[in-house]
Amino acid sequence: MSEVTLVDAVNMALAAEMAADPSVVVLGEDVGVNGGVFRATAGLQQRFGPQRVLDTPLSETLIAGMSIGLAAEGLKPVAEIQFMGFVYSTMDQMINHAARLRNRTRGRLSCPMVLRAPFGGGIHAPEHHSESTEALFAHIPGLRVVIPSSPGRAYGLLLAAIRDPDPVIFLEPKRVYRLVKQEVADNGEALPLDVCFLLREGTDVTLVSWGAMIHEIMTAADQLAASGISAEVIDVATIKPLDMNTILDSVAKTGRCVIVHEAARTCGVGAEIAAQLAERGLMSLFAPVERVTGYDAIIPLFNLEKEYMPSVGRIVAAVKRTLEG
Amino acid sequence: MTKESEKRVRKQKKGAAVPPQQSHSSVHFDIHDHRILDADGCLVGRLPECAKQPDQLIALYRIMVKTRLFDEKAIALQRRGQLGTYASSLGQEAIGAAIGTVMADDDVLFPAYREYAAQFLRGVTMADILLYWGGNEQGMNFKGQRHDFPICVPIAGQAPHAVGTAYAMKLCDEKRVAVCVIGDGGTSKGDFCEAINAAGTWALPIVFIVNNNGWAISMPRKRQTGAETLAQKAIAAGFPGEQVDGNDVIALTDRIDQALHKARMGIGPTLIEALTYRLCDHTTADDASRYRSGQEVKEQWHYEPIKRLRTYLNEIDCWSESDEQELLASCHDEVEQAVSCYLNTPPQPPESMFDYLYQSLPAALEEQRASVVQWSKGNE
Numbered sequence: 099m100s101e102v103t104l105v106d107a108v109n110m111a112l113a114a115e116m117a118a119d120p121s122v123v124v125l126g127e128d129v130g131v132n133g134g135v136f137r138a139t140a141g142l143q144q145r146f147g148p149q150r151v152l153d154t155p156l157s158e159t160l161i162a163g164m165s166i167g168l169a170a171e172g173l174k175p176v177a178e179i180q181f182m183g184f185v186y187s188t189m190d191q192m193i194n195h196a197a198r199l200r201n202r203t204r205g206r207l208s209c210p211m212v213l214r215a216p217f218g219g220g221i222h223a224p225e226h227h228s229e230s231t232e233a234l235f236a237h238i239p240g241l242r243v244v245i246p247s248s249p250g251r252a253y254g255l256l257l258a259a260i261r262d263p264d265p266v267i268f269l270e271p272k273r274v275y276r277l278v279k280q281e282v283a284d285n286g287e288a289l290p291l292d293v294c295f296l297l298r299e300g301t302d303v304t305l306v307s308w309g310a311m312i313h314e315i316m317t318a319a320d321q322l323a324a325s326g327i328s329a330e331v332i333d334v335a336t337i338k339p340l341d342m343n344t345i346l347d348s349v350a351k352t353g354r355c356v357i358v359h360e361a362a363r364t365c366g367v368g369a370e371i372a373a374q375l376a377e378r379g380l381m382s383l384f385a386p387v388e389r390v391t392g393y394d395a396i397i398p399l400f401n402l403e404k405e406y407m408p409s410v411g412r413i414v415a416a417v418k419r420t421l422e423g
Numbered sequence: 424m425t426k427e428s429e430k431r432v433r434k435q436k437k438g439a440a441v442p443p444q445q446s447h448s449s450v451h452f453d454i455h456d457h458r459i460l461d462a463d464g465c466l467v468g469r470l471p472e473c474a475k476q477p478d479q480l481i482a483l484y485r486i487m488v489k490t491r492l493f494d495e496k497a498i499a500l501q502r503r504g505q506l507g508t509y510a511s512s513l514g515q516e517a518i519g520a521a522i523g524t525v526m527a528d529d530d531v532l533f534p535a536y537r538e539y540a541a542q543f544l545r546g547v548t549m550a551d552i553l554l555y556w557g558g559n560e561q562g563m564n565f566k567g568q569r570h571d572f573p574i575c576v577p578i579a580g581q582a583p584h585a586v587g588t589a590y591a592m593k594l595c596d597e598k599r600v601a602v603c604v605i606g607d608g609g610t611s612k613g614d615f616c617e618a619i620n621a622a623g624t625w626a627l628p629i630v631f632i633v634n635n636n637g638w639a640i641s642m643p644r645k646r647q648t649g650a651e652t653l654a655q656k657a658i659a660a661g662f663p664g665e666q667v668d669g670n671d672v673i674a675l676t677d678r679i680d681q682a683l684h685k686a687r688m689g690i691g692p693t694l695i696e697a698l699t700y701r702l703c704d705h706t707t708a709d710d711a712s713r714y715r716s717g718q719e720v721k722e723q724w725h726y727e728p729i730k731r732l733r734t735y736l737n738e739i740d741c742w743s744e745s746d747e748q749e750l751l752a753s754c755h756d757e758v759e760q761a762v763s764c765y766l767n768t769p770p771q772p773p774e775s776m777f778d779y780l781y782q783s784l785p786a787a788l789e790e791q792r793a794s795v796v797q798w799s800k801g802n803e
Binding site for chain 2: 123
């Protein structure tokens with residue numbers, strides 16, 4: 099077993115599944131010779147050939163649309179969009195076609211495809227490279243939206259996404275791509291989709307997040323522990339469909355919940371979680387649910403991006419508010 | 424590197440007006456147009472192999488007539504409130520007839536929404552089409568060629584799908600072809616431009632057929648693009664494009680057959696611009712008299728595809744008045760049977776809106792599925 103980064107783990111999962119299943123094809127801009135702008139597909143074209151690791155023209159609509167045609171023919175396309183900011187021109191294809199193909203043909207055709215894109219801020223990237231707009235896809239029936247937060251979950255969840263018989267949007271927190279290393283066994287074992295991961299048990303407050311913000315809430319949990327506050331930490335991982343039961347069970351125990359996401363506040367996935375807590379968990383709550391999120395502002399160019407992103411300080415302060423009174 | 428040699432290198436680079444990989448070449452192209460049977464039913468070219476025998480011509484005639492009678496019936500059903508909005512193929516039957524005649528069973532059709540003739544020839548039933556426009560998804564679960572895509576309403580969205588399927592065919596070294604039909608308006612869409620660009624890049628086994636019926640709802644062809652033809656868009660994508668009389672089912676059958684053959688042989692894509700005319704409104708929800716003259720439509724009836732083939736078949740003594748009456752009667756029966764099948768098909772159960780969303784229902788949706796069952800009209 100070796101220590102790998104999150105982006106290495108993505109690469110390992112792609113290689114493992116391409117080796118195990120000849121129907122898996124990788125496509126996107128610069129994914130072949132160049133190995134992807136983040137090197138997530140490095141070495142795959144050399145190993146599996148240019149037919150299965152396909153450099154496409156600069157055409158995001160085509161990348162998503164042709165994945166649907168590939169999938170309908172029984173292949174398993176794993177498409178890469180270079181940045182979340184360029185994903186919007188795939189949305190017509192993903193919403194009107196990929197998400198609906200099984201339903202509109204009553205199961206005659208289906209669309210087992212994965213659309214991968216790095217997302218989120220914090221790496222001093224140019225304009226349009228730092229967005230967290232996962233909620234746009236989470237709104238769409240027929241799609242799955244999966245977000246890993248660690249190398250191990252990137253490996254296991256990507257394998258699961260490729261094997262899933264329906265379209266999956268797989269968003270990779272690029273700030274974490276090389277942030278941490280973890281031992282990951284390249285054993286071809288997938289992790290379950292549609293479930294949250296309980297990362298840390300606690301009794302006083304439930305911290306809920308996904309993607310890069312998991313690292314902020316784990317740090318916040320450490321700081322809180324030092325001041326005698328025991329935080330339970332949940333990585334939602336699959337934000338669509340949402341595993342509310344794990345969150346509700348936790349809140350039943352702690353009575354407090356702070357939801358953290360990098361995405362803008364209004365209609366973010368945090369709003370859905372808070373609404374469901376109000377519907378189904380109100381009687382467990384000792385304090386109003388708190389959200390610590392990106393602001394309802396366009397994420398600034400990188401001089402100010404730290405001001406936009408939820409910080410450990412903001413998270414700790416929110417937790418303390420839930421404990422007051 | 425010395426300062427001087429650095430300077431020299433810079434100078435040399437500056438001196439090269441155009442990098443070698445981007446050197447100019449003068450590009451010339453011609454767009455050929457094809458016609459075999461003119462509007463008066465006169466042969467103006469040689470009959471191709473795929474339409475040489477009278478039986479072949481009669482088969483083309485039959486499917487066009489059947490499609491037109493189906494179309495009339497569908498509009499009548501819509502007017503009586505027994506069908507939702509319906510997109511007619513009036514005047515454009517030759518395109519679907521030609522496509523459906525020459526495609527192989529294991530080729531894949533990516534229709535827009537006026538290719539009923541092709542769909543019928545590939546096993547989609549008239550009842551399926553009525554179910555679709557009648558608000559029932561089962562109409563897209565047809566028993567015909569199960570790998571064919573259903574009607575595509577978002578314009579040109581099917582073009583990238585066809586590229587993916589054609590890529591899969593090439594990857595798996597199969598001698599199959601993807602056939603993608605779009606309208607004239609569809610050629611202005613990014614989906615179409617990205618699809619033809621990729622199809623040319625990879626020399627894929629794909630045939631694009633543009634049903635240029637002159638109108639994209641209220642927009643006439645000349646206001647859709649500054650390009651003189653739609654066929655020439657293929658030239659920019661690196662493969663041949665041509666115009667065909669879209670009301671001449673013989674020329675269409677021939678040209679599509681040849682394009683399929685080329686694609687099957689690995690030679691690459693072709694774009695065929697079929698020049699026809701939308702004799703109908705855009706859909707039953709449209710009133711074309713708001714934006715085009717009745718005189719124009721009246722004149723265009725002279726060129727429609729069915730009459731000219733009947734004239735020719737009469738001319739060569741292969742079609743009599745009694746043949747015509749028999750055909751009309753049998754098509755009428757077939758259409759009536761389809762209508763009865765459609766009208767007697769119960770709606771899908773309400774929970775079906777969840778049952779095909781994913782291969783298996785996610786736990787998070789179980790409650791909503793139960794709710795739709797509890798609150799369904801049938802249980803109230």
